[in-house]
Amino acid sequence: MKYVDEFRDPKQAKKILKEIEILCLEIELSEDRPIQIMEVCGGHTHSIFRYGLNQLLPKKLDFVHGPGCPVCVLPRSVVDNCISIANNKDVIFTTFGDAMRVPGSKQSLLDLKAEGADIRMVYSPLDALTIAKNNPEKRVVFFGLGFETTMPSTALSIMQAKKIEVNNFYLFCNHITIIPTIKAVLDSPGMRIDGFLGPGHVSLIIGTKPYDFIADEYHKPLVAAGFEPLDILQSVWMILKQLKNGEAKIENQYKRLVLDDGNASALDPISEVFELRDFFEWRGLGSINHSGVKINNKYRDFDAEVEFKLKEVTVTDPDVCQCGEVLKGILKPWECKVFGKECTPEIPLGALMVSTEGACSAHYSYGQNIDLINKK
Amino acid sequence: MNKKYNGKKITMAHGSGGKSSSDLIKDIFVDTFNNDYLSTMEDQARFDMPKGQLALTTDSFVVSPLFFKGGDIGKLAITGTVNDLAMSGAKPLYLTCGLILEEGFPIETLDQIIKSMQKTAEEADVKIVCGDTKVVEKGSADQIFINTAGVGVIEGDVSIHSNNAQVGDKIIVNGFIGDHGATIMQHRAELAISADISSDCQVLNHLVQKTLNLPGAIHAMRDATRGGVATVLNEIAQDSKVSILVQEDSLPIRIPTRGVCEILGLDPLYLANEGTLVCVVDKEYVDQVLKIMQQTKEGENACIIGEVFDSPKGVVALNTLFGGTKIIDKLVGDQFPRIC
Amino acid sequence: MCLGVPAQIKKIIDADNQIALVDLSGVSREINIACVLNKDYQAQDLIDKWVLVHVGFALSIVDEEEAQKTLKILAEIGELSAAIEDIKQGSK
Incomplete structure (x- = not known):
């Protein structure tokens, strides 16, 4: 596969790993702890586990799995709203597969489907629009989630619906924005992140300039990174080099796709259809100002919040959850009070146990045995 | 098929036990399955069994779509049950065929499915000796559900059990993995992808019988249907209280199957197969078993994908292309296409 | 988040609605190309180009x-x- 296999060459990886090891030894931290690099994006978390990169890297280097897994951070109230929409007899509720298992206060979309609701997994919001065209007697709702990467696709689908006058198509908009989220992590007391792997696919939309404040104001390095294993290793190497030299710069490893200014053709539909929310409630992180978008007045006819008269209900996480601390790198998953006890992948309490890419879920499944296997 | 069924649909009368029922049974089932056991039209089939241990299994088939590249629900209903018998080392002999039909199901389609069952049964050298048909009201079932049960006989002192994997054994698969699951994905209209992949749906009993010529070579064997190769490996590791280490670079995966997985964010190790087996082979016999398999059509792409270790017990791990290790866990539910 | 894969644009299906057919390892699918059209690239210029595809949309040209x-x-x-x-x- 072009542009994929070249970036998965194990021989190259070995050499870069050696370089990373050397760099790690040369970096002096003020406290006695590992160097912590946060991968903001769930896609990076997935690659790290898929290729076992976390075990290949030196012990002195830790990945902190950030808030960029839209499934992990979906608050229960949003899932509850999905369920109340999908419960309408004349609704076909369409969603990416990722959201099917996320628990609401009482049930998940998968539970509701089992009760007979018409819930369909789609690959693209355009497929949801096609379903709307083919079922004019139904109201077809698409559950829009994800960061800036996914926003152009839902925005363009709505613009297309307006253009071809499909009047039974609605978007339940739960898109979130990356910058306020990173800022919330940086502002949290006790934050111990030394550098960031920047989300490559968000960056190809927004560019790298919006990250400048991370270097300028917080003096942390960020490298916009691709998702293949060599991309990740190279980016880690770039962050470490900055740390070694005492620098904090915004760099771009993913130049084959990411431009510093982003993609105007993708940003235009976003500003055409969406506007910032005052705040958005995150699972694990709580409420973050301006961290979500909603459909603007011009396109309100396509807004599921308007059509289904949804109220903003806040369902907070259980008090015992310490997801926030884990997300910020203050606690390790197994140091949380409820990890593996009240909170397991089958019955998750907190955000990070929900998705298989969640930090806690991954540690629950992999943590206990991996060292034994590595001895072989 | 009798011309009188052209354009006709299944009605409640076809399940009533009256004339419509018996005509349908005779015209569609008995004529097609065509064997002495069934033609007697008794309430049961009667046969003598050869000497050996009996193996008995049952499986139900509810696949959607009914027809897919490389197979259909009828073919699947035979391969599924034949392969379940074959995995014990049994020689499959006789099958039953139970049908639940939704009112309004086209009789021509039914005939097509029954003919496919018979063709596959001939390939497997088994007979369909008794059956049952029920019709349910429109909306109470999705077109057609098939149940097949099968009996076979395990001859000699063959002993293949999922708790029998030994440290040092090698793991062999008979061919490319994930093709059936990837095929079904591309038939799902809402995903709108197309690729040149066919289901691996095939009977494996002849392949297995050939390997039994090496007594004691095969310790454990399962066909990797729902849940894929990963699930079968987990079952074997748990039952045998051993650890299994798989080498990612040795997994046989077709390029388009890989493509489907990349686009939809799926892991081929968990995709369903319908003609792919995982066997745990004594290390002394590995080369011979591989050679036997590679000389057959069903096993021409057979290869070693991993090895059995002592501990951690019950755990399956994958050595990634990068030399990293990850645990291959059982799935909590189905694999869904994902965006993240 | 954001699963994205590089795929090659094979033909333009519907220039008005900005729909193209892409190929990835023998898997084909119709995608929307609105985000990779600009003053430098008209639809026809995209044939044989590699693009990053996310949820059925080309987001960037490789x-x-x-x-x-x-x-x-x-x-x-x-x-x-x-x-x-x-x-x-x-x-x-």
Whole structure:
């Protein structure tokens, strides 16, 4: 596969790993702890586990799995709203597969489907629009989630619906924005992140300039990174080099796709259809100002919040959850009070146990045995 | 098929036990399955069994779509049950065929499915000796559900059990993995992808019988249907209280199957197969078993994908292309296409 | 988040609605190309180009030159390591 296999060459990886090891030894931290690099994006978390990169890297280097897994951070109230929409007899509720298992206060979309609701997994919001065209007697709702990467696709689908006058198509908009989220992590007391792997696919939309404040104001390095294993290793190497030299710069490893200014053709539909929310409630992180978008007045006819008269209900996480601390790198998953006890992948309490890419879920499944296997 | 069924649909009368029922049974089932056991039209089939241990299994088939590249629900209903018998080392002999039909199901389609069952049964050298048909009201079932049960006989002192994997054994698969699951994905209209992949749906009993010529070579064997190769490996590791280490670079995966997985964010190790087996082979016999398999059509792409270790017990791990290790866990539910 | 895969644009299906057919390892699918059209690229210019596809939308055109540059840097990181290794070996 072009542009994929070249970036998965194990021989190259070995050499870069050696370089990373050397760099790690040369970096002096003020406290006695590992160097912590946060991968903001769930896609990076997935690659790290898929290729076992976390075990290949030196012990002195830790990945902190950030808030960029839209499934992990979906608050229960949003899932509850999905369920109340999908419960309408004349609704076909369409969603990416990722959201099917996320628990609401009482049930998940998968539970509701089992009760007979018409819930369909789609690959693209355009497929949801096609379903709307083919079922004019139904109201077809698409559950829009994800960061800036996914926003152009839902925005363009709505613009297309307006253009071809499909009047039974609605978007339940739960898109979130990356910058306020990173800022919330940086502002949290006790934050111990030394550098960031920047989300490559968000960056190809927004560019790298919006990250400048991370270097300028917080003096942390960020490298916009691709998702293949060599991309990740190279980016880690770039962050470490900055740390070694005492620098904090915004760099771009993913130049084959990411431009510093982003993609105007993708940003235009976003500003055409969406506007910032005052705040958005995150699972694990709580409420973050301006961290979500909603459909603007011009396109309100396509807004599921308007059509289904949804109220903003806040369902907070259980008090015992310490997801926030884990997300910020203050606690390790197994140091949380409820990890593996009240909170397991089958019955998750907190955000990070929900998705298989969640930090806690991954540690629950992999943590206990991996060292034994590595001895072989 | 009798011309009188052209354009006709299944009605409640076809399940009533009256004339419509018996005509349908005779015209569609008995004529097609065509064997002495069934033609007697008794309430049961009667046969003598050869000497050996009996193996008995049952499986139900509810696949959607009914027809897919490389197979259909009828073919699947035979391969599924034949392969379940074959995995014990049994020689499959006789099958039953139970049908639940939704009112309004086209009789021509039914005939097509029954003919496919018979063709596959001939390939497997088994007979369909008794059956049952029920019709349910429109909306109470999705077109057609098939149940097949099968009996076979395990001859000699063959002993293949999922708790029998030994440290040092090698793991062999008979061919490319994930093709059936990837095929079904591309038939799902809402995903709108197309690729040149066919289901691996095939009977494996002849392949297995050939390997039994090496007594004691095969310790454990399962066909990797729902849940894929990963699930079968987990079952074997748990039952045998051993650890299994798989080498990612040795997994046989077709390029388009890989493509489907990349686009939809799926892991081929968990995709369903319908003609792919995982066997745990004594290390002394590995080369011979591989050679036997590679000389057959069903096993021409057979290869070693991993090895059995002592501990951690019950755990399956994958050595990634990068030399990293990850645990291959059982799935909590189905694999869904994902965006993240 | 954001699963994205590089795929090659094979033909333009519907220029008005900005729909193209892409191929990835023998898997084909119709995608929307609105985000990769601009003053430099009209639909027809995109044939045979590689794009990053996310949820049925092309989000960016792969820059072949930059891809090669990145691979070159990756190779050089390796070389540096190998050179150090050689020196160590030599000094033994």
